[in-house]
Every structure is written in structure tokens, then in C-alpha cells.
Amino acid sequence: NYAREMIARGHEVTVFTKSFFHAEFREYLDEDEKTRLEFIDGIRTVWLRSMHYHSNGWRRAVGEVQFAYRAVKYAKRLGDKPDVIIADSVSPINGLAGVIVARKMASAFVYQLRDIWPISQVHNGTLKKNSLPYIIFRLMEKYIYRHADWVCSALPLVHHHVEKGGGAANRITYIRNGVDLSPYDRLQASSNVLEQSGAETISVMYVGTIAAAHDVISIVCAAFILQKAQDLRFKFIIYGEGVKKEACMHEAVKHDLKNIEFRGMIDKSKVPNALQEADILIASVLASDTYKFGINLNKLY
Numbered sequence: 001n002y003a004r005e006m007i008a009r010g011h012e013v014t015v016f017t018k019s020f021f022h023a024e025f026r027e028y029l030d031e032d033e034k035t036r037l038e039f040i041d042g043i044r045t046v047w048l049r050s051m052h053y054h055s056n057g058w059r060r061a062v063g064e065v066q067f068a069y070r071a072v073k074y075a076k077r078l079g080d081k082p083d084v085i086i087a088d089s090v091s092p093i094n095g096l097a098g099v100i101v102a103r104k105m106a107s108a109f110v111y112q113l114r115d116i117w118p119i120s121q122v123h124n125g126t127l128k129k130n131s132l133p134y135i136i137f138r139l140m141e142k143y144i145y146r147h148a149d150w151v152c153s154a155l156p157l158v159h160h161h162v163e164k165g166g167g168a169a170n171r172i173t174y175i176r177n178g179v180d181l182s183p184y185d186r187l188q189a190s191s192n193v194l195e196q197s198g199a200e201t202i203s204v205m206y207v208g209t210i211a212a213a214h215d216v217i218s219i220v221c222a223a224f225i226l227q228k229a230q231d232l233r234f235k236f237i238i239y240g241e242g243v244k245k246e247a248c249m250h251e252a253v254k255h256d257l258k259n260i261e262f263r264g265m266i267d268k269s270k271v272p273n274a275l276q277e278a279d280i281l282i283a284s285v286l287a288s289d290t291y292k293f294g295i296n297l298n299k300l301y
Contacts, residue, residue: 001180003043012044014080016071019047020063022243027052035074046074061133068097075101084108090115092140099147111144113153116161120290124213142166154296161293179301183272201235205278207271208299210242215284217244220251223260236260239274 003013019028019036029036029049036047050066053059071094085107087098095111102109118137121127127134145151145167152173153162159172210216216238223236236259238248245262252260266274275281283299285291 001178004041005178007042014044014046014078014082016046016048016074018063018067019049020052022053022060035070046071046078048074064091064093068093071097072100072104076104081105082107084110086110086112087144088112088114090117092117092137092144095144095148096140099144103147108149109147110150110152111148113151113155113158113162114296116155116158116290116293117141119161120288123289124286126212155294158293177296177298177301183269187272187276200233202233202279203235203237203277204280204282205237205239205275206282206284207239207266207274208283208297210238210240210245210248212244213286213288213290214242214244215286216240216242216248217251218284219282220248220257220260223252223257224255227255227257227259232259234259237278238262239264239266239271241265 003015006013019033020026021028027049028047033047034049038045038047048067048070050070051059051063053063082105085098085102085105087095087109089095089112098109098111101107118127118134118141119129121137122129122134127137142165145162145165148167148171150171150173151162151167152175154175154177156174158174159169162172163169204219206216206219208214219236219238223234226232226234238260241264249262251257252262281299283297285295285297
């Protein structure tokens with residue numbers, strides 16, 4: 001959406017992205033391809049192959065390094081002289097690649113901060129503080145903050161952390177997550193499904209990634225508690241893929257839950273219609289110190 005908005009304002013945009021979509025464990029490129037350049041909705045898009053992974057282990061770290069290396073190499077091949085380079089976290093490795101490319105091309109560098117690595121990984125229990133990986137990521141993070149011309153984030157309380165890492169207080173902007181409402185304009189304004197149908201079942205829906213931090217297992221536990229209490233008013237509908245989906249489905253089968261349904265990944269364009277089936281929308285996250293910087297879940301918007 002950022003890229004589309006910039007194009008609408010007359011800018012030329014190139015997006016570098018991994019070809020591997022870990023939420024679905026799906027590779028976008030063909031087997032014999034390492035890179036692909038194509039235009040999508042007017043956006044020049046560069047797909048780069050990197051190592052596949054299931055979780056935040058060594059394979060993901062290698063994949064991040066591969067992507068960063070190939071992004072720097074391909075950017076040089078394009079021969080562009082962009083006015084602005086925007087590097088997106090999660091990992092600071094992306095930001096480091098952005099600093100390198102911006103310096104080589106004498107471009108302004110903006111770091112878009114989504115998740116606060118490495119401290120968020122410590123809070124989530126996937127990384128030990130003061131371990132070697134933590135120290136390396138922290139050094140990268142501080143380097144990026146010091147060399148960024150600007151830092152922007154959807155996390156409203158991130159300023160102190162950036163300043164502590166060497167960033168300038170007057171070069172940090174909080175920008176809320178955007179939402180494209182046009183797909184919803186086509187839907188008829190109406191009361192909820194429950195009132196329309198007169199049904200006794202209340203549909204509770206989750207749409208999003210099923211990863212560790214999203215805590216979908218708690219939704220499964222809620223379904224179990226209600227079924228055990230013979231409270232049949234609620235039906236839970238889960239859309240999405242992710243590394244924790246198998247464990248969630250295993251628990252549902254283990255307890256023979258009749259009040260929960262896993263529907264897999266749904267195309268973003270079909271989400272507005274799917275949401276009309278719901279009486280209650282649910283967003284679940286782990287209790288983590290990571291959220292002291294703010295919560296920026298796309299699904300809330």
C-alpha cells in the first residue's frame with residue numbers, strides 16, 4: 001500500500017522482497033530462478049531467493065543474510081540513483097543492507113521500524129540476552145540508528161529505545177498503520193450476521209498469521225473450555241497459516257472440538273467478505289514486554 005500511494009503521488013518505486021513466504025512455506029520463484037524482476041500494479045518488484053525456514057532459528061538468520069547480500073548486489077546491477085532508500089525491519093540485517101546501498105548511491109536512508117530486534121526476541125524467549133547473536137544484532141541496530149537520516153515506526157513508544165541506541169530524537173516519526181478501505185466500500189452496510197439470520201450460533205473469527213507470538217492456541221483453549229461446559233453458542237473460525245497451525249489443529253483434534261474450524265490462508269482481497277460472517281473479531285497476542293513499545297497489529301486496523 002505504501003508503494004501504491006507513492007506511485008499515485010508521482011514517484012517511481014522499486015521493492016526488493018524475499019521470494020519465500022514463510023507463513024505458507026511457499027516459494028514464489030521457479031526452481032531454476034534466483035531472482036526475478038517484474039512490474040506489479042506499476043511497482044517494479046525484485047524477487048530474491050533465500051533459504052527457507054519454519055521458525056526463528058539459524059536457517060532464518062542465513063536467509064536474512066542471503067537476502068541482504070543479494071539485495072545489495074542487485075541494487076548495484078540496476079544502476080539506479082534513488083533519492084530515498086527505505087529499509088524495513090524485522091531483522092536489523094535488512095537495515096544494514098539499506099545503509100550500505102544508501103551510502104553507495106548517495107541516497108537518503110529511512111529505517112522503517114516494525115519489530116524491535118533483538119530485544120523483542122529476548123522478550124519472546126527465542127533469544128538470550130547477552131548471547132553472541134544478541135550482541136551482533138544489537139551492534140547492527142545501533143549502527144543503523146546512528147546512520148539513518150530518519151527513523152519511522154508504527155510503534156508510538158519507540159522513541160526512547162531509538163535514542164538509547166544512538167538515534168537522534170528529532171529524526172524519529174510515529175506513523176500509524178494505514179488501511180485501504182476501498183474493498184469495504186463495495187459491501188452493503190448492514191447489521192451483524194447474528195441479527196440478519198436469527199441464528200443462535202455466534203461466530204468468533206481470527207484472521208492472520210498463526211505464529212508463536214500470535215497465541216492462537218489460547219483461542220483453541222477457549223473453544224475447549226466452552227465445549228467442555230456444553231456452551232454451544234460460539235463457533236470459532238480461524239483463517240491463516242503459520243508455524244503454530246499444526247500444533248493448534250492437533251489440540252483441536254485431540255479434544256474432538258466441534259466448535260472450531262481452520263480454513264487456511266485467505267487472499268487479502270477476500271478478507272472483507274469473510275469478515276461479514278463474523279459476529280466477533282478476535283486478535284490474540286502473548287503477554288510480552290515487547291508490547292511496551294506499542295501494538296501495531298495490522299488486523300486491528
